[in-house]
Amino acid sequence: MLIVKPQISLLLGAVFLVYLGQMTLNPIIAPLAREVGLAEWQIGVTISVAAIMVVLTSQSWGRRSQSLGRKPVLVAAFALATVTMVLFAGLAALGMAGVVTGTTLFVLFVVLRGIGFGAAISAVVPTAQAYIADVTTDEETRVKGMAGVGAAQGIAMVGGSIVGGVLSAFGMLVPLVAVPVLLAAGLALISVRLRRESRHELIEKPARISPFDSRVWPFLVAGFGMFTALGFIQVVTGFLIQDRLGLSAERTGLYTGGALLTAGVGMVLAQAVIVPRSGWSPATLLRAGGAVALGGFVLLIPNAGMVLLVVAIGLIGLGLGTAMPGYTAGPTLLLSREEQGGMAGLSGATAGLTFVLAPTAGTALYSAGPVLPVITGAVIMAAVWVFVLVHPRFRAVRAVPVSR
Incomplete structure (x- = not known):
């Protein structure tokens, strides 16, 4: 019997590339907003709308990755992300030139x-997490796999910080053009390299998971809190640095x-070294991880x-990087194979929900103080x-038998 090797590394590569594109935008989003004449709260609303799309689509993407296959889902997601970021770069250029301004610019942002971009990126992590949960059956391997997803995101944060920060020195448009190239x-990588599952590997009717399920809701509460805390500072970091340092x-x-x-270095250190x-x-x-992150916030x-x-932000990255594999792996150890796609999507939706209100609230609070x-x-x-x-x-998380 031919044994097909899991393509976990390829899925992690997809996570890395989509987050590299997103993280390349992060260093420039605050100054870009001011360059095109948008207020802080308008950028907060834009990020919150992306989070709403994550909430609305994550569980659907996760279940469809089990019923349709990982490849079709990821191809669709990357294609949508690429197109929207090409158009976004063009819009930013028009905004900086004064061709598109005011309400029209804000609406198009x-x-x-x-x-567009929010709906696209919401597919990638749930698909990878559902796949890892599908091909791992013990706690240690599952935690390592989920930590790999976080490590890919952390490495992307490092890479995106370097790419976005360095390229911004040549002008705001340069990193904006780099993003769709990365996507x-x-x-191309997914289209060429990712194997499409056979019919017997798919699940015809993946289960939907309720956020009130007693097996998972405590993990969701913990994750919601962590991502909310992060959301309150993530979008204002650029404003904080610009205003504190002039x-x-x-x-x-x-x-x-x-x-x-x-922050990315701390996250990578946690998920690539400490957690495994x-x-x-x-x-x-x-x-x-929660204790370390709390120290960073203080x-x-x-x-x-x-x-x-910088030390504070590094500790936040280290702490959350340690805690997040516990949040993502813990509930999957209590669920069956048919439930993994729904759970992965629910984890993504929970993280996205925190960014619906936190960026807008964070920027509003920043204006007040x-x-x-x-x-x-x-x-x-x-x-x-x-x-x-x-x-x-x-106090204890024990794996249940995984149905095949």
């Missing part, structure tokens, strides 16, 4: 960066890229210069840490 490379738009992109690079070697259970990962509160800011979103993130992170310490679900 929402349609392209929010609706097109991902589309930088120009181009230098803000470079400095923000450096700060996000530190620790052998910790999902509950332990959540507790240890250090970010005072305006004490760039060095402390630059330190307010940081304090809010710290309070939420503290609540999550206490929750995973005291809730009985995190």
